Amino acid sequence: MSKRYHDDRDYGPQSHKKPRHDERPSYPQDTSRPLRNDRNNYGDYHKPPPSHTEALAALPPPTQPLGPVPAYTPFTVAGHLPPLPDVHSSSLASASFRHKSTLTTYNRSANAHDVTYEKLEFYGDALLELLATRLLFARFPALTAGQQSQLRELLVKNETLADYARGYGFDQRVRVGDMDRMVEDAKERGNKGFNKVLGDVFEAYVAAVVLSDHEDGFAVAEKWMTALWAPKLVDAAAKERYLTPGLNILHDGPNQAKADMLGVYNPTAKAELQRRLLGGAGVKLEYEPYQKSLELKGDQLGQNRHFIAVYLTGYGYVRYVLGKGEGKNKVEAGNWAAVVAMHGGAKGFVDECEGKLGAVREAKRVAKEAKEAKEEGGAET
Incomplete structure (x- = not known):
């Protein structure tokens, strides 16, 4: 059989095969509540x-x-x-x-x-x-x-x-x-x-x-x-x-899935969060484990659960926790952390920081255009 070990034992009275005791142990079903992301339902x-x-x-x-x-x-x-x-x-x-x-x-x-x-x-x-x-x-x-x-x-x-x-x-x-x-x-x-x-x-x-x-x-x-x-x-x-x-x-x-973006996995969430927040001097995002990974049991035996948090340094804060995520690997957990950051409890803070970054970029653009205009005017005279 494809992924299940094959049982070739004989149960007939003519069989003299001894019971096998070298099989893999039987793992109990995991009846605990499954891990979830930071959702309210x-x-x-x-x-x-x-x-x-x-x-x-x-x-x-x-x-x-x-x-x-x-x-x-x-x-x-x-x-x-x-x-x-x-x-x-x-x-x-x-x-x-x-x-x-x-x-x-x-x-x-x-x-x-x-x-x-x-x-x-x-x-x-x-x-x-x-x-x-x-x-x-x-x-x-x-x-x-x-x-x-x-x-x-x-x-x-x-x-x-x-x-x-x-x-x-x-x-x-x-x-x-x-x-x-x-x-x-x-x-x-x-x-x-x-x-x-x-x-x-x-x-x-x-x-x-x-x-x-x-x-x-x-x-x-x-x-x-x-x-x-x-x-x-x-x-x-x-x-x-x-x-x-x-x-x-x-x-x-x-x-509802479209409206509740907190519950939709976005494989490019980390890149999106980076575009929204990074650009100012001294601003950085760090993704780190906030607890040890777990090996799952029951229906998910053989899989792991990873826990990643995203921290922001900048805009007057040092290692501010934007969000935490869980996933089957570190990449997925990091993307979930970014999803939580953009659509969870820190959404307002992220929007505010993005607005500050936008204001800085706009000021730089205006200053650049003024400088270029000034240089063009000096060249004409």
């Missing part, structure tokens, strides 16, 4: 999560053409979970939940003609990567490729798929030769082993939906997964895990 954290219907409606419309797919029956979204698409093949429907250890012809090298969830998940994994890529590419063109990759990993990782599998009751339908052993092994690994199984089963089911309907299967799977993923995308935006204009529009609305 902290009440968002107490809002209940949106339903799939609300979240699907909140997603931005597609902006990139992806090519036509075959027509299919209208799709409706339930409040709890989107309806589970049918698998139009009894053999594929059964194989989606069947481990190779349940086969009468079970052997260490699986029969090429036996279809199990292990084989189907190979295809389903690639399908989910493609579906998530199409969704992000079409609806979030403002995201960088790196940000799109981070969001895609959030959508297709084992924990996400295992949650969906439990929601649809897949955990009650899995058929494994030695279920007791699998459950015990899952306990030893902090339930990570069973999450891997459920993630594979979910991928296998997606593959079965597509393979069992050659005309409409892909379109059905795409609509289903778009509705299923919508709340997770909206949640990521609401908690500002991915600070970009495209995602802020999800909860602010297009007009």
